[in-house]
Amino acid sequence: MKSIRRKLLVVLIAVMTGFLLLGAWATYAAAREEADAMFDYHLEQIARALASRDFGGAAGALAADERFDFVVRVWTRDGLFLFPPDAARDIPEPVRPGLSTIRAASGEWRIFTLQGRGQTIAVAQPTAVRARLAASAALRTVSPFLFLLPLVVALIFLTVARELRPLVGLAHAVGGRTPEALDPIPATDVPAEVRPLVDALNDLLARLRAALAAQRDFVADAAHELRTPLAALQLQAGLIERSTDADERLAAINELKAGVARAAHTVRQLLTLARNEPGAHERASVPVALGELLRQGVASHAVLADSRQIDLGATDLDPAAAVSGDAEALASLVDNLLANAIAHAPSGGRVDVACGVGDGRPWLTVSDNGPGIPPDERERVFDRFYRRSGAATGGTGLGLAIVATIARRHGAEVALTDTAGGGLTVRVIFPKVAPSS
Numbered sequence: 221m222k223s224i225r226r227k228l229l230v231v232l233i234a235v236m237t238g239f240l241l242l243g244a245w246a247t248y249a250a251a252r253e254e255a256d257a258m259f260d261y262h263l264e265q266i267a268r269a270l271a272s273r274d275f276g277g278a279a280g281a282l283a284a285d286e287r288f289d290f291v292v293r294v295w296t297r298d299g300l301f302l303f304p305p306d307a308a309r310d311i312p313e314p315v316r317p318g319l320s321t322i323r324a325a326s327g328e329w330r331i332f333t334l335q336g337r338g339q340t341i342a343v344a345q346p347t348a349v350r351a352r353l354a355a356s357a358a359l360r361t362v363s364p365f366l367f368l369l370p371l372v373v374a375l376i377f378l379t380v381a382r383e384l385r386p387l388v389g390l391a392h393a394v395g396g397r398t399p400e401a402l403d404p405i406p407a408t409d410v411p412a413e414v415r416p417l418v419d420a421l422n423d424l425l426a427r428l429r430a431a432l433a434a435q436r437d438f439v440a441d442a443a444h445e446l447r448t449p450l451a452a453l454q455l456q457a458g459l460i461e462r463s464t465d466a467d468e469r470l471a472a473i474n475e476l477k478a479g480v481a482r483a484a485h486t487v488r489q490l491l492t493l494a495r496n497e498p499g500a501h502e503r504a505s506v507p508v509a510l511g512e513l514l515r516q517g518v519a520s521h522a523v524l525a526d527s528r529q530i531d532l533g534a535t536d537l538d539p540a541a542a543v544s545g546d547a548e549a550l551a552s553l554v555d556n557l558l559a560n561a562i563a564h565a566p567s568g569g570r571v572d573v574a575c576g577v578g579d580g581r582p583w584l585t586v587s588d589n590g591p592g593i594p595p596d597e598r599e600r601v602f603d604r605f606y607r608r609s610g611a612a613t614g615g616t617g618l619g620l621a622i623v624a625t626i627a628r629r630h631g632a633e634v635a636l637t638d639t640a641g642g643g644l645t646v647r648v649i650f651p652k653v654a655p656s657s
Contacts, residue, residue, distance in 0.1 A: 225384055232376045240369065244362040251361075252354035256330075259350055260319055263332035266290055267343045271336055289349050293342045321347070386414050394421065402429040453479045505544045510575040510584045511537035513547075517554040518573060525562055531570045532562070538576040541584070543650045545630045553626040556619040557586040557646055564590035564644070580652045589643035598636045623648070 270292060317333045331344040393405055404422040407415065456476040463469040511534075518532055525532035543550070554573075561571045565588040575584040593601055602624040620634075623646070627634045632650045639645045 224387075225380055228380045228384075229377060232380070233373055236369070236372055236376070240362070240365055243365070244358060247361045248354055248358035251357040252350065255350045255354045255357070259345060260330065260332070263290070263319070263330065263343045263345060264334075266292070267332050267334040267341050270294075270341055270343070271334060289345055291344045293344070294339055296339050383411075386411055390414065390418065390421075402432070450483065453483065504546075506547055508543050508545055508547050508550055509539070510541040510543065510582055511539055513550055513554055514573045514575055514584060516551065517558050520555070521558045521562060524559075525571065528562065528565070529568045530562055530565050532558075533572060534574060535572045536574045536576065540577050541575040541582040543582050543630065543653060545650075546626075549626045549629065553623050553648070554584070554586075556622050557648075560619045561586050561588035561590070561644075561646075564588055566590060578649075581649055582653065583647060583649045585645055585647045587639045587643060587645040589639060589641060592638055592642060592644045593636060601636070602634070620646075 317335055319330070319332050322329050322331060326346075328347045329344045330347055330350070331342055334341045390405070402425045404425060405418050407418050407422070410418050453476060456472050456479055459472040460469055460476065463472055514534060514537060518534060522532060558571065558573070565571050569589045572587045573585065574587075575582070577583070601620050603621060624634055627648055630650060632648050635647045635649065637645045637647065
């Protein structure tokens with residue numbers, strides 16, 4: 221499992237160590253540059269000081285001292301060595317006057333060569349001496365930081381632990397809650413970096429609270445709606461049990477069958493609504509031709525329409541009207557619209573379906589010539605179990621709620637308008653479909 225604390229500590233300590241090493245190298249380079257300039261100056265000064273000296277005296281003794289970091293060689297134009305006579309400390313022969321760096325078998329040397337008075341004086345120094353002195357100076361400069369590094373690491377650890385404390389507190393606050401505790405998490409004194417997480421959690425808690433409330437309301441409404449048909453079924457069963465007349469028993473059986481059918485229809489509607497609720501199992505989206513969907517819906521409701529002498533048909537089915545979605549859910553949307561229209565259309569009335577494309581958005585409509593819905597009630601008819609007062613039908617009050625839920629799943633809009641000549645037209649407008657679809 222990844223740890224933000226461990227990652228921060230590793231990155232910060234690595235950065236601090238890297239900067240320390242980089243500073244040490246920069247200090248060493250600067251010290252080496254200063255040492256080179258200083259020792260080059262010394263080489264030149266020594267060579268010029270020895271130019272007028274006699275190497276047989278004190279100058280020769282000093283130049284021949286093994287403890288001396290500088291090596292001196294003097295020879296004539298004819299190549300005769302004047303000093304040292306035994307060449308005990310060998311240095312490479314310079315190739316030009318002035319400062320030069322020469323690599324020899326004994327290592328790398330920095331040499332200053334001076335010519336004059338028929339002789340050549342070369343003063344040399346091993347570059348290793350310079351490197352050692354520069355490293356010593358750099359170490360003296362950086363050593364305080366090396367001693368402070370453990371303290372810096374400890375401070376980094378404590379700072380990271382303190383700054384991550386709000387996340388630990390947030391985890392405890394969320395982990396210690398019960399399923400019933402869905403109140404928002406307090407956002408006071410929350411760091412700016414943690415605030416988006418707290419806002420997202422509070423938004424999730426709000427949606428979860430709303431979903432649980434809707435679920436509780438749904439269960440309560442479903443229990444209330446099923447209580448009446450179940451009580452009626454029990455009553456009809458009792459009448460059948462007590463009935464002694466054949467006709468009376470037959471009438472009670474027919475009522476019992478009708479009650480069972482109503483209860484079964486209510487259960488089917490409830491299951492359909494539950495399957496299309498947000499968070500339910502999503503089926504794969506497939507291309508759906510709205511014209512074919514409406515044809516199937518008209519065919520499946522033809523018997524019901526004929527029984528009520530209602531003219532059910534299609535006025536215009538545009539083959540270009542197609543959407544991508546859940547075919548089963550869209551079929552349920554059409555079935556509920558048709559069942560609702562047939563239930564409210566008068567005997568001998570008319571129900572028409574159509575589909576098309578407008579402004580790149582597919583749409584479908586179901587129209588009837590029934591009593592319609594007053595504008596002030598058109599928002600409420602999408603509520604679950606809502607039934608208009610004085611409505612002639614004994615529906616479940618779930619039809620348009622199912623239509624709205626399925627439309628919302630597909631990003632569609634549902635609009636209720638008046639039908640020309642009276643009645644209600646339900647128009648479902650789907651979002652634009654990509655050309656490739």
